[in-house]
Amino acid sequence: MDHPQLITIFGGSGFVGTQVVQLLARAGYRIRVAVRRPDLAGHLRPLGAVGQVVPMQANLRNKDSVAAAVRGADVVINLAAIGLEKGKQRFRAINVTGARNVAEAAKAAGVTRLVQMSILGAADDSASLFARSRAMGEAEVLKAFPTAIIFRPSLIFGVGDGFFTKLGELVRGLPVFPLFGGTTNFQPVSVADVAEAVAAAATGAGKTGKIYELGGPEVLTYRQLVDKVLTETKRSNPILPLPLWVGALLAIPMSILPKPPVTADQVKLLGVDNVVSAQAIAEKRTIAAFGIVPRPLDAVLPTYMWRFAPNGQFDRQTA
Numbered sequence: 013m014d015h016p017q018l019i020t021i022f023g024g025s026g027f028v029g030t031q032v033v034q035l036l037a038r039a040g041y042r043i044r045v046a047v048r049r050p051d052l053a054g055h056l057r058p059l060g061a062v063g064q065v066v067p068m069q070a071n072l073r074n075k076d077s078v079a080a081a082v083r084g085a086d087v088v089i090n091l092a093a094i095g096l097e098k099g100k101q102r103f104r105a106i107n108v109t110g111a112r113n114v115a116e117a118a119k120a121a122g123v124t125r126l127v128q129m130s131i132l133g134a135a136d137d138s139a140s141l142f143a144r145s146r147a148m149g150e151a152e153v154l155k156a157f158p159t160a161i162i163f164r165p166s167l168i169f170g171v172g173d174g175f176f177t178k179l180g181e182l183v184r185g186l187p188v189f190p191l192f193g194g195t196t197n198f199q200p201v202s203v204a205d206v207a208e209a210v211a212a213a214a215t216g217a218g219k220t221g222k223i224y225e226l227g228g229p230e231v232l233t234y235r236q237l238v239d240k241v242l243t244e245t246k247r248s249n250p251i252l253p254l255p256l257w258v259g260a261l262l263a264i265p266m267s268i269l270p271k272p273p274v275t276a277d278q279v280k281l282l283g284v285d286n287v288v289s290a291q292a293i294a295e296k297r298t299i300a301a302f303g304i305v306p307r308p309l310d311a312v313l314p315t316y317m318w319r320f321a322p323n324g325q326f327d328r329q330t331a
Contacts, residue, residue: 019214020044020085022070022078022114023092025053027172028129031207032089032214034059039215046070046081046092072110073100079117087214088118089127093149095142095174096275103145111149115156125220126160127213128153132199132225133286134164140280150223159220161213163206166227166286167237169309170203171316179241180320182273189242189249192259193282194235199227202307205299212302219301226299227288228306234282240309244317256283 019036023029024045036043037060045067047053053067070081072092082088092114094106111128118126134146153160167175183189206226218224232240235251242249259279266272292298299306 016040016042017086018042018044018084019087020046020082022046022090025056026091028203028206029091031203032210033065035207035211037065044068072113073105075113078113082117082121082123085123087125088123089210089214090114091129103141107145108148108152112152112156115153119157125214126157127210128160128162130162130164132164132166133281133284140277142277143281161218161220162223164223164225165201165206166199168203168206169200169312176241180245180317183241183245183247183249184320189251191235191238191251191253192256192279194233194253196234196282197231197285197287198237199231199287200309201226201228202312205304205306208304209299209302217302222297224297225288225292229308231287240313241317244313245320246322
């Protein structure tokens with residue numbers, strides 16, 4: 013490749029982004045990582061050769077900074093979004109208007125391919141404001157850039173994830189585990205598999221203008237996920253099943269905390285099944301379309317849940 017393609021990744025320093033950067037760097041692409049705080053993205057530089065991975069300041073609320081970040085890029089990936097509103101970081105500003113700003117800037121810059129991250133459960137009629145904002149963001153992206161590829165993953169698991177790690181912290185800190193929406197189904201998918209799908213789409217795989225739903229190899233209830241966490245952390249906390257409305261009430265006073273363990277909006281999502289749709293399977297809009305055989309939860313969860321065991325690393329299985 014005489015002149016390696018330049019790929020701009022918004023939110024490239026995060027949980028999924030770091031792995032996407034690593035995959036694309038190994039494949040020889042030049043990468044511009046557009047983040048709000050480039051000073052906190054230094055860990056990405058060593059993932060490529062000298063000068064191959066370059067962090068750059070960009071704010072999705074600022075059209076000029078978004079335009080500067082996509083200038084000269086061949087491909088754009090937008091992984092940036094918020095799941096919690098704080099200050100000027102609002103769902104509409106980031107998940108909707110921000111997504112539109114990226115898509116419009118990519119179109120104006122003559123970008124050949126745009127990949128947009130969303131969530132499984134994004135819906136205009138969702139009870140969750142977050143899920144509605146992701147659906148609105150998808151619509152804005154496809155309106156501005158009709159050939160964009162959109163990904164909707166279920167719960168993403170892996171070291172540093174936001175779901176199982178939080179469950180580990182809760183079972184370690186609470187004598188009794190409050191269970192809201194225990195019968196809700198989820199289809200957890202590995203961060204490595206999601207990153208692989210994103211990298212593949214960015215480099216030519218997949219059908220443009222389509223929404224792909226990403227799930228792992230098994231469907232499990234929320235209760236089963238909690239049970240797995242208890243098993244891996246060698247804990248026996250009693251589980252107290254509670255109705256969702258109680259969870260929503262309990263979440264209200266927690267919202268004043270800097271990092272609330274759960275918000276009322278997130279409790280609403282615990283009541284909605286989060287699995288790949290039959291339509292997506294029939295239309296081949298799943299992770300299989302990228303030739304990926306998804307990793308099972310049991311192959312990865314033990315590698316990082318041991319931290320929440322009573323004796324930490326000394327409870328770790330080595331056999």
